[in-house]
Amino acid sequence: MTMIEVNQLTKTYMTHERGHSMREIAMNLIRRPMKEVHAVRDISFSVNRGEMVAFLGPNGAGKSTTLKMLTGVLHPTSGEAKVLGLTPWKQRREYVRHIGAVFGQKSQLLWDIPPIDAFYMNKAIYGVPEADYRSRLDQLTTLLQVGDIIRKPTRQLSLGERMKCEFIMAMLHGPELVFLDEPTIGLDVFAKESIRDFIKDMNKQGVTFILTTHDLDDVELLAERVIVINHGEIVYDNALTNLQRMLGDKKTVRIVTDTPIRMLSLQGVTVMNSISDVEAELEIDTEIIPLKRFISTVNEQCGIQDMAITPLPIETLMKELYGQGSRAMTAAAASAGVLAHQSQQGDLSM
Amino acid sequence: MIAAIRSTAACFWAVMRTKIAEQMAYRSHFILSVILLIAGDLIVPLITLLVYRSGATFAGWTLHEALLVQAIFGLAKGIAFPLFFGMVNTTLGLVREGTFDLLLLKPRSVLWMTMLRGLDLDDFGRLLSGGVLFGYALSGIDAPSIAGWLQFAALFAASLAVLCTFALLLSGLLFQWVGSSRVFDIFDSVTSFGMYPGTIYSKAVQQLLTYVIPVGLIANMPAVALLGRGGWETLGAAGASVLFLALGLWFWHAMLGRYTSAGG
Numbered sequence: 001m002t003m004i005e006v007n008q009l010t011k012t013y014m015t016h017e018r019g020h021s022m023r024e025i026a027m028n029l030i031r032r033p034m035k036e037v038h039a040v041r042d043i044s045f046s047v048n049r050g051e052m053v054a055f056l057g058p059n060g061a062g063k064s065t066t067l068k069m070l071t072g073v074l075h076p077t078s079g080e081a082k083v084l085g086l087t088p089w090k091q092r093r094e095y096v097r098h099i100g101a102v103f104g105q106k107s108q109l110l111w112d113i114p115p116i117d118a119f120y121m122n123k124a125i126y127g128v129p130e131a132d133y134r135s136r137l138d139q140l141t142t143l144l145q146v147g148d149i150i151r152k153p154t155r156q157l158s159l160g161e162r163m164k165c166e167f168i169m170a171m172l173h174g175p176e177l178v179f180l181d182e183p184t185i186g187l188d189v190f191a192k193e194s195i196r197d198f199i200k201d202m203n204k205q206g207v208t209f210i211l212t213t214h215d216l217d218d219v220e221l222l223a224e225r226v227i228v229i230n231h232g233e234i235v236y237d238n239a240l241t242n243l244q245r246m247l248g249d250k251k252t253v254r255i256v257t258d259t260p261i262r263m264l265s266l267q268g269v270t271v272m273n274s275i276s277d278v279e280a281e282l283e284i285d286t287e288i289i290p291l292k293r294f295i296s297t298v299n300e301q302c303g304i305q306d307m308a309i310t311p312l313p314i315e316t317l318m319k320e321l322y323g324q325g326s327r328a329m330t331a332a333a334a335s336a337g338v339l340a341h342q343s344q345q346g347d348l349s350m
Numbered sequence: 351m352i353a354a355i356r357s358t359a360a361c362f363w364a365v366m367r368t369k370i371a372e373q374m375a376y377r378s379h380f381i382l383s384v385i386l387l388i389a390g391d392l393i394v395p396l397i398t399l400l401v402y403r404s405g406a407t408f409a410g411w412t413l414h415e416a417l418l419v420q421a422i423f424g425l426a427k428g429i430a431f432p433l434f435f436g437m438v439n440t441t442l443g444l445v446r447e448g449t450f451d452l453l454l455l456k457p458r459s460v461l462w463m464t465m466l467r468g469l470d471l472d473d474f475g476r477l478l479s480g481g482v483l484f485g486y487a488l489s490g491i492d493a494p495s496i497a498g499w500l501q502f503a504a505l506f507a508a509s510l511a512v513l514c515t516f517a518l519l520l521s522g523l524l525f526q527w528v529g530s531s532r533v534f535d536i537f538d539s540v541t542s543f544g545m546y547p548g549t550i551y552s553k554a555v556q557q558l559l560t561y562v563i564p565v566g567l568i569a570n571m572p573a574v575a576l577l578g579r580g581g582w583e584t585l586g587a588a589g590a591s592v593l594f595l596a597l598g599l600w601f602w603h604a605m606l607g608r609y610t611s612a613g614g
Contacts, residue, residue, distance in 0.1 A: 013610055068611055073451045075607075097457040106449050110368060112375040117368050124364030125456050125463075127357050153375065 003177060003208055004047040004070065009079035011040040011065050011232075039065040041232040042079070047210065049176075052203050054223035054240075055212040058322045062232040063212050067179055070210070071101060084176065097126065100175035104182035107162065108169045109154045115165040116150045119172055126173040133172065140168045143198055160191025167198060171207075178202070180211045184218055196221050216314040228321055236321060243317050249286045250312045253294075255279070258303030266297060278305075283312070361458065365466040373471050384475035391427070391479045394545055395420045411547045414490025415577060421487045422576075423545050423569035424480025426506065430513035431476060436468025437461075438517055441524040442531060448611050460606060461599075464521065494576045501575035501584065508591035509568045515591075515598030516541065522598075522605035544568040561590045 016032040018024050040062040047053050057063045068074040070081060072088035072095055081088060086095040110118045123133045141147045144164040149157060157165065163183065170178060180199070184192045192215075199222055203209055211223060219226060219240065226243070228236035236243060252272070255261070260277040268288025273281040284294055291309070298304055373380045395417055402413040441464065444450040453463040488494075494502070520533040527533070544565035548556050559566035564587070571587055574580040 068451065071451075071455060073454045073611055092454065093457050093459070096455050099455075101455055103452075106447075106452060108452055110372060113368060113371045117371050121364045121368045124361045125458060127360075127457075 001049045002046050003049040003051075003084060004045075004210075005080075005082045006046065006070070007044050007080045008042045009040055009044070009066070009069060009081055010038075010042055010077045011062075011069060011074065012036060012038050012077045038232050040069070040076070040229075043229070043232075043234050045227060045234060045237055047208065049208055050203070050206055051225060052199075052209045052223050053211065054219045054226045055210060055229065056219065056226055056318065057229035061229045061322075063229045064181065065232075066229065067181065067210065067212060071099065071179055072096060097173065098176050100170035100173070100178040102163075102166050102170045102178065102180050102183050104163070104185035106181075107154075107166060109162060109165055111155050112153060114151045114153055115157075115162075115168070118154075118165075118169060119150070122169055122172055128173050132174070136172055136174060137168070140171055143201060144168065144194065158191075160187050160194070163187060163191065163195060164198075167195065171202070175207065177208045177210070180209060180213075182213050182215070183211070184213070184215050192217070216318065220314055228318075230322055240314070243314075243321070250316075251284045251286060251291065252310050252312055252316075253282045253284055254308045254310075255282060255298065255304065256306040257298065258305060259301075261302055264298060264301055266294065269294065278302075283316075358462075361462075362466065365469060369469050369471055380472060383472040384478075387472060387475045388479040391424050391476055392483070395424075395483055408547045408550050410549055412490070414487045415573070416547055417483060418487035418491065418576065419547055419569045419573040420545055421480055421483035422506070422509070422572050424476055424483055426480075426509045426513055426568055426572075428474060428477030428480045430510055430517070431473035432470045434465065434468075434514045434517035435473070435520075436470035437464045438468070438520045438524065438533065439470075440464050440468035441521040442529065442533075445524055445609065446529040450609060451611055461518075461602060488576075491577060495578060498576050498578050501580060502572050504585055504588055505567065505572040505575050505580075508564075508588035509572055511591040511595040512564050512567050513541075515594045518595075518598035518602040522602040525605040525608045541565050541568060544570060546570075548574070560587050564590045564594055567591050 013036075014034045015037055016028075017035050018028045018033065043062075043066065055063045055067065065074065069076050070083060070088055072092040075089045083095065084098050086098075088095050108118065108122075109115050110121075119133075119137060122128075128136075141150060144167060146161060146164050146168070149161050150165060150168070154162060154165070167183075183199075184195055187195065196218065199209060199211075209222075211218065213219060224239060226236065226238070226240050227234055236246065238246075256279045258278070261271070261274070261280045262277065266289060268285040270283045270285075271280055272283050275281070284291065286294075289297075295304070295307075398416050398420060399413065401407075402416070407413075408416050441450070444453065444467075453460060453467060456463050516537055520537055523533055524530060540563060543551070543555075543559055544567075548559065548566050548570040551559065556566065560571070567587060567590070571580065571584055575584060
């Protein structure tokens with residue numbers, strides 16, 4: 001069942017720009033040159049109820065603008081979106097009652113007083129009945145293991161504890177859809193794990209999550225599907241596992257040899273990190289050189305002592321994806337035939 | 351309808367409760383703020399007192415009558431500042447940081463949320479200084495009639511509407527003039543005309559201050575009503591405050607449409 005339906009959403013805005021010289025700063029007092037920014041260009045996609053979708057893209061790609069339109073904060077320049085059957089920016093008050101949002105860099109808590117006071121305030125703002133509030137608060141504090149800290153002043157809490165409280169704040173009114181903007185930024189591994197487990201739990205209970213993050217571990221551990229935006233356009237919309245196929249079948253190989261590796265010269269092999277004469281991290285394009293041939297050639301030329309083969313790290317995949325032109329990517333994706341999700345949805349445009 | 355009012359009242363009380371809790375976290379700051387506000391608000395009345403002691407007067411106004419104008423100004427600010435003017439600071443800070451988004455994510459009117467977010471309890475201290483001055487001024491004039499009190503009540507409500515409109519205009523400007531903390535200076539400059547008896551100005555300026563930028567409604571007209579010098583036709587001037595308020599509401603919402611958030 002479709003929860004979010006976005007059609008040709010576009011956001012363009014004007015911003016002023018100036019250089020850094022004194023003359024330009026002075027001129028800026030008189031005249032401000034304006035520049036049109038195409039933050040989001042004609043994007044279309046849909047999200048089903050219960051999905052966990054990661055929105056990825058480099059800084060300034062347009063993902064935050066897209067999410068702001070989907071939360072009703074910004075009006076689009078053109079295009080349509082229906083979320084939970086409502087148009088977010090037109091039916092904002094009714095719509096936001098059904099959604100939650102957690103921003104890793106914007107707090108909804110009140111700095112000087114305990115989170116429990118902020119929860120109580122949100123209860124009144126959302127009009128949550130007392131019994132529902134009590135049971136949800138119990139459930140959430142138990143899941144996040146914060147029962148004893150919600151009565152301490154917020155400023156005395158660690159970043160991880162504060163973030164857990166941000167989640168409670170966003171979930172107390174029982175939203176069906178939650179937007180997460182960098183929810184694990186700055187957290188230690190334990191806090192990250194706890195937050196990720198909580199998100200998975202909530203997702204199992206039917207809550208749909210839209211996640212934007214630069215932490216690719218979040219993506220690997222949480223999201224079944226990724227939508228990558230670059231220069232305001234969707235350049236990828238599919239399962240994370242399919243991304244590798246789309247960018248060619250590449251592997252990372254960490255290898256230790258008997259003789260120096262620099263003697264090795266093979267097409268389709270790139271040295272990513274030369275650790276010593278006899279140890280290196282290589283990237284292998286298996287479409288050019290099959291793994292079997294690579295192993296036998298290296299063994300013949302240098303003598304393999306030790307070797308570990310792993311899929312290309314997601315960071316590398318993302319860098320490749322961000323680095324390529326969106327139109328080229330769309331064409332490549334179409335010809336590779338990996339846009340399974342697009343064809344399943346039927347009406348998605350890349 | 352009753353449910354909506356009850357829900358709105360519950361929301362107001364919940365926010366008020368958290369504001370009190372926030373103020374109590376820094377009690378010394380709260381107490382110092384209240385004392386400084388009271389002291390600041392008593393400067394103009396003290397100057398008035400010095401002027402009258404030196405033998406000079408505002409033509410046609412006794413000391414107590416002149417102080418009545420300033421007392422009403424203080425009372426109006428004592429209500430309007432904690433309730434309405436906090437939203438100017440809220441807009442100033444949240445728009446600059448891009449965190450105004452958080453208010454848009456609440457299922458309430460954005461204006462209501464902005465006002466609630468800006469509730470500023472320190473400013474209730476102005477009520478104390480205004481109240482004391484009001485009592486002192488009343489002690490030196492003839493007791494107002496019931497009709498005078500009724501006129502005063504209506505015109506005082508108009509005074510609050512005018513101040514609320516100023517808060518809306520300043521807050522609205524900040525969606526466009528992001529981070530311009532000088533907007534308070536605009537308010538101080540314009541409303542300082544309302545701290546003195548209206549008759550010290552020329553007829554043209556009095557008209558301007560009643561019907562165009564109705565700062566005369568903030569204190570002068572309610573004082574005139576209490577002194578029994580205003581006819582029922584002064585209530586017509588209150589109509590100007592309703593129009594002014596409507597303009598303020600329209601302007602604020604129009605400017606909200608210009609909110610562009612901040613980079614993510």
